[in-house]
Structures are given as structure tokens and as C-alpha cells.
Amino acid sequence: MRKYAFGTALIAVPLLIALAGPLVAGEPGPRAVSFTAGGGHWLGTDFTGRDVWRQVLLGGRSVVLVAIAATVLAYALALPLALAAALTGRAWWEEVLLRPLDVLIAVPSLLLVLLVATALEPGPGGLALLVGVAAVPDVARVVHAAAVEAAARPVVEALRLHGESWWRIAFDQVTRTIRRTVAADAGTRLVGALYLVATAAFLGVGVQPDAADWAVMVDRNRPGLFLQPWAVVVPALLVAGLSTGTNLLFDAALHRAGGKEVRR
Amino acid sequence: MTTPLRGWARRRLLLGAGQIAAVPVLVFVLTEALPGDAAVTIAGDDPDPARIAAIRAALRLDRPAVERFADWAGELVHGELGRSLVSGRPVADYLADGLAPTVLLASVTLVLLVPVAVGLGMLAARREGGPLDRAISTATLGVYAVPEFALGVLLTAVFAIRLGWLPPTAVGGVREQPAVLVLPVVVLLARPVCSVARLVRAGLIEAMAAPYAVHALRCGVPPARVRWTHALPNALAPAAQQLARTADWLLCGVIVAEALFVIPGLGTVLLDAVAARDVPVVQGLAVLFGVVTVVLNLAADLVARRLAPRTEVVV
Amino acid sequence: MTEPELVRVDRLGVAVGGRTLVDGVSLRVRPGRVTALVGPSGSGKTTTALALLGVYPDGARVTGTVTGGMPGTGRPGAPGPGAVRVGHVPQHPATVLNPARRVGVLLRDLARVHGGGPEAVRRALKDAELTDVEGVLSRYPHQLSGGQQQRVVLAQALLTGARVIVADEPTTGQDPGTAARVAALFGRLVARGTGLLLLSHDLRTVRELADEVVVLEAGRTVRTGPPADVLPAAEEPAPSAPSRSGRPEPGPVRLSVTGLTARHPGGAAVLHDVGLTLRAGECLALVGRSGSGKTTLGRCLAGLHPRHDGSVRLDGEPLPRSVRRRGRRGLSAVQYVFQDARSTFADHRPVLDQVARAAVRLRGRSPSEAADEARTLLAALGLDPAKASRPPAGLSGGELQRAALARALVVDPAVLVCDEITSGLDTDTRTAILARLAERRDRTGLALLFISHDLAAVGALADAVVTMAEGRLVTGPPARATECQTPGLTSPA
Amino acid sequence: CSPGPAGTPGDAAPGASGTPRRGGRLRALFAGGGANETLDPHLVNLFADAARAKALYEKLADSGSDLAAVPRLAAEWEPNAGLDTWTVRLREAVFHDGRPVTAADVLYSYRRIADPKRAFRARASLEPVDLAASRAIDARTVEFRLKRPYAEFPNVLAAFGAYIVPEGTEDFQHPVGSGPFSFVSFRPGTSLLVRRFDGYWDGAPHLDELEILAAAEESARANALLAGQAEYAHELTPATARAHERGGRIGIVRLRNSAMQGFVMKTDRPPFDDVRVRQAFFLIADRQELVDGALSGAGEIGNDLFGKGAQYYPAGLPQRAQDLDRARALLREAGAEGLKVTLDTSPVAAGFVEAAGILKDQAAKAGVTVEVKVGSKDTYWKDILDGGVFASYRSGALPVESHISQRLLSGSTTNATHWRRPDFDDLYTQAQSTADPAARAALYERMQRRLYDEGGFLIWGFADWIVGTAQRLRGVSAEAPANTLDWARFDKVWLA
């Protein structure tokens, strides 16, 4: 399994910290002046004078959970939608499914986030929901674009002729055909979701603006970048490792699955 | 009889008009749903209730929402976008001022994005899982994982402050010193390059493995040509969609980059207008964004259709 | 043998997962000579031929040597130095046509690469019996009929100007007239010094062309030599002529088609006011020139081509135009065997499962029952179920064709439309298949619409023959006249 | 150069020394107000607006660094015995178009501000003045009639936004004022360009030109300054200051006591209607930790009283420090153990969200659960004026009297602590009708003691206002809290 080695290496550290971190974090010490290095804080202090290392230990879980939840949700909604649109023969039905999303796309997402922020005051769960839903139109468009071609292949005709169920056609045949595209898109969305969470946090949606959360840390410790880079660099690296690792693992998995199936 | 394409295009244009109309309505509802109104934001940190009431009266915000929207729509029909509640300047001016820098930034970014992203995607796809593929994927994903803001601050620190090669911000105007565009454009490129390249790569790997590509190679067509003219078209549809979304994002205001580099584009206008609950301006932007989005989506779908011609016979 | 060789294959062995596909096959391709590979379906012809292109099944163990031929995958047996370009007409033309590009694109590219401009393209298409040049160039592969696709691929091979051409069943999919002209074309090519490796079941063509014949069986060479020596001398006996005697009278009208006019999106009508009736236990053969509209008709009946007017009635009940609106009953009542079997099987599932699945869905069988039925059916069609439990890439052309037939029969339909189901089959297998169908017809009153170019098969099975000519039905077998006009592409108004 | 009345500018300011050099263009960066900016001086709201107005216009008086009114366009003022009629004599000053500044202009400007239909910000400050009855005695003398005795009337003349415009001005496309610079060009949300006004009464500026540029993002302001795209950057974060203070590339000027930082407790709502709970919270706050964490150390700790360093500030009162045990005791007495309160905050001002988080932790140590609720920054001030019970609060420098009259009287318009005490109001009225400064000071002291003991303002610190300057920029005063006379005073600076 050599081809998995690289991706695994990248993802190992972040995952370990995310999972085990909270267990070893321990009690918070007294606050110091914000953005200072040294003084018993080996990664310095953050924007409210807390120990960065402790925040790093605590900050993995929410990132991983919210981002994954949001991405999964986005796909749970967008994939069936896009497939339905791609597999339906009737043009109007396709329009009915997809056009409303375009309107959503055209609405400045800033407005949506602000509104949810003020109107609903959601917790992390609600946030994942918001971020996930926000991604639906984009995901749907990308998946649909790939799926229409796959849905027009003779195989699908044959499956229909033999009374195959919609689900099998959609997920076993079409989705399988476009799995690389889906994986590539999902992989990048994951990261996108992460930082939407951070921005939203600052607007008061979801996690607290001073929450221990890698994405939030990167966002909020920015002002101290020159006094105390670790507060930004370390979480950023962890997130990068996490996302890059995930994507490379996807690649590796598909590499094996792939290969030239059609020979002649 | 009309070709299916023309029929499709006509239908989509009609729908598009509907969508463009729908956007301001939705936006209006959202802005109304936001707490507070222009009067409150004008009052700022001196929220004397009497004063707020007076402002509200002066701005004629005390009328029912439906009435205000009707007025606005009525003006729009006569090609009038109305005036800002806060400053009284015509909304058209706001849009015009914001549009220039935004379009400039967006076009430069796109002009670079397409070749770079497609190029990288194709390079990565040459040998799936090969060192080049790994390198490109890791690099692009790594950059993608750094949020715009951190990236911008970092690049500015190095290239503008430490090395002094480039101006760090656009204060004093973009036209005067085109070099200010470099950093913003790089920051704007960072993420789309990754997402588009990844899609191109994915599609191309499939396509290059498909029998028709193998066959073309076997017939002696140069690999490069097979990749570009035979495989790529089959790989492009999703990337095209992603590209459209990117263009949309670029044209509808890139808030972070604008703030970071002091480029007073549409993003800034939107941000301020929403913060000030300056409904006419927000509405004006909504119309503009509606048009942009619909047109871009239409273009992307057109490309997708052309690249999957067999869909015409799907039963 | 002292003549120069373009390609020589010496004691080639190809084995996958311990199973030997090809075992010690040797052959030569010489300039200006035709080497023919014949043998029953699944005997290893394609596998052998692909070796000349340096292509082997995934994870194949290869022994022996191929000298000349295409630089391949670098495995043992991959061609060494002095390799020549090998033009290839694959057995499944559809799969090698780029769905996203017009046919013209690759053709022009080839012309550019191998010298020669638009003229070369034009000539190649003409040679490949595609007269409406512009029409072809500006079309997408899916807008071509099976035979047309095959000829486009042939034209590609011609354009490469390869000194060696591997033609895998190049004339299946073609009507006898076109087939004959394609054969003649090969003759001219060879006369110009090209070396041809011909894989075919069509022994007539082989006799005409071949200088040397290699007969394979189960991957082994059983005979080699000039056709006269190795092939049965006489015209192979046309399968026993149908005798209505001892057969149940055709039952009530099952399928009645009236005023059927079909058009393709954006294109002109391809079927004009077609009408026909099909009785239970009757077999109607549909013949006609390639591109005349047979498949379109078949697809209309199967509900795969909803863009048509006119009525299609099953037992007097109008059938919905589209498969989507045909319920389980409608679907199982009318089944269709696709002309291009290969691209109707999903790449990632064992063929057996896919065949069985049809029974599960349309006859409510339990997966295990369905699997058993599928096995017995496949066996009956001469296809070893063990083979069928591989994904489609692991089956030969003829095997896939039989699997496709099984996939339709397992549903136990009332009406079966067979589109060129014998094109990839050797005489014996074909006879067996036809016997099975006849038996089904007589036992279960299956009504057959038998689309074919294979007049022998038609003669064997059909109670009546209708001819499709430019989208119109003409009763009776094709008159020689229609046969000999240069075949057009679509019916020119 | 004639030093500003409030003492020589910038003793402590880097490079304030040396003899002024004439000429050059100064580019000053502020957090702008976007495309909505106008040049109507009566609409000032943000620091950027104030800086622009200050360059073009002038008030009758302005606040010195101790927030006491300093004469500007007014040469001097004179109350009557009853302190309800004030005679203001204008100095000889001219507008940019050469017209003299007259009593008519003053009255016009004030009436414009006070126009109820317009609801200008400064209207509240002018409320005590009976403008109908006020009149011009001669071209350069105005007599203001007040509705009641008002000893601190000069604060009105110095009120934020009370600028003097030429009589009849309504259009501000090409503003004409009496300030040190005259208008050249204006691009809303981007830049205002002004030129030296040689006729300025207080001595023409050293600079040829001044360009006030807008950059909302702090890092952008800092970078532009570092890269020499600007010579003056207003409102930098403490982090930026610390990062570059020693760098030697830019100068850092800390304007002390510029922004009061605190929390407001609604004194009429549970739990804060119980004085003991308020006192407990006074004792929960570890002020140094707040200053370090939220202001990154850039500020001084507060003593729950407004206006540190200002006139009338009771510096004598003992400094409060955290005392969790007493806090617990008080809460117990108040029967408020295991207290839960929601703290409203918002990213509306620097340090808010941070401070809220820190106080939350401190309160936890005293067994109080503070739940931080981040609200919309656009409507924050209105939301907390009457909503919630506990909220983050800040205020720019103001005279102590203005703070009281605007925020702590029963009739105050922005009384965020709902501090409504008739007896307290009486003290205020009494002070305003007391002519003798010493006696008045005593009254202010009594009021503030009261607030110190049981008020609703938990004032934990005073943030420095941080300004970055290019090395060649001289004469920037460090002794000027934001919004005082010498703050953003570009007529006294020069480029070396």
C-alpha cells in the first residue's frame, strides 16, 4: 500500500491531535499579554493571551466534525438533486430542479450568513447546516455537469430497459462513472467549508468567536502574525495537512479502483 | 423545426429573465428580515430613539415594506436604480464606481486562471499517482488550505514590506500603478486554481483511460494533441461549471481581497451597503449580480451541453 | 518461408489468472498478403490480434514474441525494434469513437499526422463506403448507425496509412452489398502492399481474400495454410431452411405498428410511416442497407426512441413511447437486444449478475433463482457461466453478444427485438443460437423481430422478411437492385 | 509655528523636535466610511469624517487634551450671572472664499444642526440652547440664550460635529469652510484632497497638500504606511504597534486615554438592579488581565469611572482590584449564587469580543456563568441601549460633564445603564448653576463617588489610540486623546 503512505503521513498528525488533543489538554493557565512568545508558552499566546498550544490541542475536533458534517450534508442534498436532474428525460423537470438554485447562487451569501447569524443564532450544528446548504447549488451544478454525460450512455438505456431501479442507476452506475469528479470536488469543498465556519464564527454564527478551533484560530490570530506567527502557522499547517492528506487518500483509493476497465 | 439547442437556449433565456427578477425580490426580503434599518445604522453609537425616529421619517422608511419595494420596482422599470438612503447619491454611481476595479481584477484573474488551472490539471493527469501528480496536487491543495486572508497578509509581508518589490495596497488608485494588481490577483488565484485543476485532472484521467483516447494514440495522433483536443473536451464540463462559479465570485465582489488591498470594488460596496441597510444600493447590486450569475450559468451550461452531445438522445 | 515479414508472432501465450486465453499461436503478416484468423467465438482471435498492438488483458501473463507491431506496454512479448504502425479496426467500433467530438475531428487529425489533407479524408470515407462525406464529418458518433460507425473506424485505419491493418470483424454490421465492397477495398489495399490480418466469421470473405488462414480453437492453432486447404471447401450449408410443418400456427397479433414516423433530434425523419404486425410465435426478419433505419425502428418498439409519431400496440394496448413510462409489465413484454452489446454492460459488474439482475427486476425472482436461470440460459447459448462471472472486459465479442441475448431472454418477453445478434458469431454458435430462439418461439409463442444482415440466419429463422430502405418498409427479401446502389447515409430527400 | 493653545504639540511624539519645514503632501490613512461618505460637517460620525471636517471647517471651541473647552473661532465667552445667557465673541477669521466668519454664519450653522427634521448628531448637545431667542449682537458677537443655567456651556461650542459653515450652505459638493485647508477634490470612500489655506487665522499649515485616504482594513493601513504609500495611519492595532515600534521603519504614537473600555449593567433589571451584584462584578474584573488580553497591553486599567485624565476626574478614589472572595460574598448576600447572565457583545469595536471572553473566564472563577452572545455590529448600539442586561461598551474621549448629561441623567438620550436617580439629576442641575469652579468640582466629585460605588458602568480600561507615522513626519501630538483639538491636527505637522 505504498501509494497510501504519503497521504496517510500528511493526515496522521492532524487527526491524532484532533482526536487525542482534548484528552491531554489539561486545565487553562492564567492569561498573559496577547501575542507574546515564550514565557512558558512554547507556541506563545493567542489574541486573548491564552496558550496557543493548548488551543491547538483543543481546536481540532470541531474543525473536523463541522467541516465533514457540512460537506456530507451538502452532498446528501446536492447529489440526488443533480442526479435526478441528469437522469430525467423531461427538460422542464430538469429546469424545475436546478433553476431555483441559480437564484440562490445570485443572492450574496453575505446576506444569508448575516441573516442566519442574527435571526437564528445557530450552534455548531446549525452552522454545519448553513455551510452545507450554502454549498448545495455549486455542488449540484458540478455534479450535474458530469452526470448528464454519464446518464446518456447506452448502459443506462439498457439498465432502464431491464427495469433497473432509479437508485441503482443513479448511484451504482452514474455516480460510479463520475466518482473521480465527485471526489475531487468534495475534497476541495471540505476545506472551503472549514473557513466559512471561521468567518461565520466571527459574525457570531456557530462556534464562539474565541473558540478553540483551528480555522477560527487562523482567522482571529492574524493581527499578531508578525509578533507571534505560531498562532496562525501551526493551525494553518494542521488544516493544510488534513485537507491535502484527505484528497491524496481519495486519489490513491481511486487510482486502485480506476485502471483501464474498458479495454476494447 | 428548431434544433434542440436553439429551443433550449430560448427557454433558458426566458427562465433567466425570471431568475433575474426573482433575485431582487429575495434580496429585498432578506434585507428587510435583517434587524435594524438605515435609520438605526446612521444613528450609530448615538442611538437616541427620538433621533432614530426623526431620521426614519426623513428617509420615509416609516412606510410599509411592500410600498417601498413597489416604488423601487416602479423606478427600475423606468431604468432608474434610485438613490442611496445614506448619502443621497444615485445608486448607479455606486455601481459604476465599484464595477470598474472589480471587472479589472476579475478579468485579469480569469485570464490567468484558465491556462494555469487547466495546465496544472493536465500536467497532474499525465501520470496518475506519479511524482508530478503528487507534487502538483499537494502544492495546490496546500495553498488552497491557507485562507485568503492569511495568504494575503503573508505575501504582502514578504513581497511588499520585506522585499519591497510590489506596492502592498492600492491606496492612491489602481490605474496609477498597475503593479498593485499583482498581489491581489495571486491571492484570488490561489483557491480557484486548485479547485479547477483538481476537476480537470479528475476528468482527464478518466478520459485518457477511455478507449477512444487509447485508440487515437494508437492511430498515431501525438499524445499532446490527444490530450488537448480529444480527451480534454470530455473532461471539461465540471471544470467549466466551477469556472463559472469562480467568475461569479470574482464579479460579485471579492470582499477579502478588496479589503486587504484597499480596492474599492463591488464587494466593498455590498459590505457597506448591507452594514448601512442602504436598501436601494443593495437592491441595485442584487440586480447586477442577478444578471451576472444568470449569464455565467447559461454560458457554463451551454459548454456542458456541447461537451456531452449524446444527451440530446437521452430517453 | 522467405518472403519479408511485417509482423511475426511466435508461440504467443496469453494467460489471465491461470486461465490460458491464447496458447502458442504463431502467425505472420506479410506485405501484400492477407492472413486470416478464424475460429469459434472465444477462441482467442481478438486476444491474439491485440498482441500486434501491444495490448493485453489487465494482469495478463504473456509469453512468446511479437516482432514488428506497435510499441506496446513493454511486457514480454511486446514488439521489439523495427516496429511498424498497425492500423486497427476493433471489434466494438462504438467504444473507440469519441462521444464528445464530431467524427471529422479525429479523421482530420489523422490526415494531418499521416500527410494528406481534406482530400485524403474524403477519399478514405469514400473507400469506407461513406458517400455523404460532409454528413459524416459533421456528426457525433451517436448520430451514426452501427454499420456507419464501423466504417468510420475503418476509414480511420485507412487514413493512418498503416502498412499493417488488423481488422477485427470488419464486415459484421454491414449489409452483404457493403460487406462485399469493403472486402474489395481490402483487396485493393493489399494489392498496394499492405499486410492485412483479418479476423472474421464470414468465411466467404475469408476465402476471397486470405492467402493464409490460421484456425484457432480454444486459444490453440488447429490448422494453418491456404484457405482452400484449411477451410471447408463448399459454401457452408445455410442453416436448415425453415419448415412451417410441425410448427404451431402463429397465434394472435402481438405487436402492431402503424404509421410510425421517427426522427432524430434536429435531424430529418429517419422512419417514414412504417407499419408492421407481429403475431405470437412468428419471426419477422428486418433487413436492409446499413443506415436505413432498422435499429431506429427497433429502439422505437423498445421505447428507447420516444421521438416518434404513430402507434405501437401490444395485444391491442398502446405501448407508452418511452421506457420510463412502461411499467414492469410493459418492459418485460417487449425486450430489445442492442446492436452494440459491449457498451450496454456496466464495466464494473460481472456479466452474469447483470443478466440475472434483469430477471430479479422484471420477473421478481430472488437473486439466487435469477442467477440459476441466468446460468442455465447462458449455458444453453453456449456461454460457459464461469466466463460470464467476469466483468465484460473479460469476455469476447461473441460471448458478450450472447450474454446480451440472455439478458433479454431471461425476462421471458412476449416480443423480442434482436438487433444484429449473430454478427459476431461463428457458424456453429450461430446455428445453436438460432435453434434456441426458434425453440423459444415455438414453445412460448415468442414473437421475434429479427434485425440482421445475415441472410443465412434470416433464412433459417424468419417466417417472413421485410426490407428497410431509407426509412420505409418494403415487404419481401431485398431485391438485388436495392442492394447494389451505392448506399447513402440518410435517405436524401 | 504658533503652538496650539493646548500646549506645545507632541512633546513625547517621535521626531516632534526640529524646526518645521514648509511644503509637501501628507497622505493620511483612516478607516473610512465607504462610498457613503459626504463632506457635510454636520453629518460627521466616524473618525475619518471628523478628520476631514477638521481640515476644512472649524468649531467655535474644541476640547483640549484634558477635555476642557479651548477657544477656536470663538475668541472668548462670557456668561451672565445666572449662567443662562452666554456672549461669545468671534475672532477675525475668514472662509476659504475670503468672506469673514460672522455671527450670522454661527447662528445659521447651529440652527441647521438643531433642525428637528434633520436629526444631526450634534443636535442633542445643542439642546440646552434656545436658538430662537439667541441673536447676533454685531457681526462678531453672538448672544446665546439657554433654556436653563449651564455652567459647562463651552462644551457645547466644542461639541462633536458643531462646525461652522457659511450662512446658507446646503450643497457640500465644493465645501467652503474656515479650516486650515481648502477643498480640492473628493472621491467618496477613497480620498479627499485639500490644499493649504494661507488665510487661516491660526497660521497657515506647513503642508502644501493633505490627502485623507480611506482603508477599512487595519493591516492595509499598516502596510501602506510601512511601504511609504502614506505618512500617517490612524487606528493601528496594538499588535501592529508592538511589531514595528522597534523596527525603526515607522513611528508609533500612542494617544493615551482615547477610548474608555467597559461593560454596562442595566441598573433597573435583575440581576443588576441589586447594587450588590453590580459591586460583585466590579470585584470580579481583573482589569490588568483584561488590558493585557483584550488590548494586548496597550492601555491603562480603569477604575469604573469615565474620563481618566480629564478635568473633574476624581483621581483620588482608590483603584479597584479583583477580589473574588468579596465578590462571592456579595453575591451570596444578594442571593445570587450560581448566577447566570448573558453578556451582549459584537465585533463593533476592537477588543470587545476578546474582553467578553476574558470576563467570562474571570466570572467563572467567582461561580458566575457568563454567556457571551455575539450580536450584529450594525445595530449593536441600539440593541444594547434598551435590550439585554449586560453588554460591552466603549466611548471616545468626552468631557466628564457631557458623559453624565448624555448617559446618566433620567432624561439622557443614551442612558445605557438605565441609571435614573432624581437625586443624582439634582446634583447635576446644581452643578450647572454653580459659577464657582471649585464648588462645581466638588459636586462632580460627589456624583462620581456615587457612580463609583453603585453605578452601572464597569470601566476596566482606557485604550491607547495608536497612530503610525512615517519617520519624516514631525509634529504629531501624543498628548491628544482622539477627537480632541490636537488629534488629527494636520495644520501643525510637517514633513522633514
Ligand SMILES: Nc1ncnc2c1ncn2[C@@H]1O[C@H](COP(=O)(O)OP(=O)(O)OP(=O)(O)O)[C@@H](O)[C@H]1O
Ligand atoms: N481480460 C480477460 N480475462 C479473462 N479472460 C478473458 C479476458 N479477455 C478475454 N478473455 C477470454 O479469452 C477468450 C478469447 O477472447 P477473444 O476476445 O480473443 O475471443 P475471440 O476469438 O475474439 O472471440 P469473438 O469471435 O467472440 O470475438 C474468451 O473466452 C474470453 O472469455
Ligand SMILES: Nc1ncnc2c1ncn2[C@@H]1O[C@H](COP(=O)(O)OP(=O)(O)OP(=O)(O)O)[C@@H](O)[C@H]1O
Ligand atoms: N441522433 C441522430 N441524429 C441524426 N441522425 C441519426 C441519429 N442516429 C442515427 N441517425 C441516422 O439515422 C439513420 C438510421 O440509423 P439506424 O441506426 O437505424 O440504421 P441501421 O439500419 O440500424 O443501420 P445499421 O445496419 O448500420 O445498424 C442512419 O443514417 C443514421 O445516420
Ligand SMILES: [Mg+2]
Ligand atoms: Mg473477438
Ligand SMILES: [Mg+2]
Ligand atoms: Mg443498426
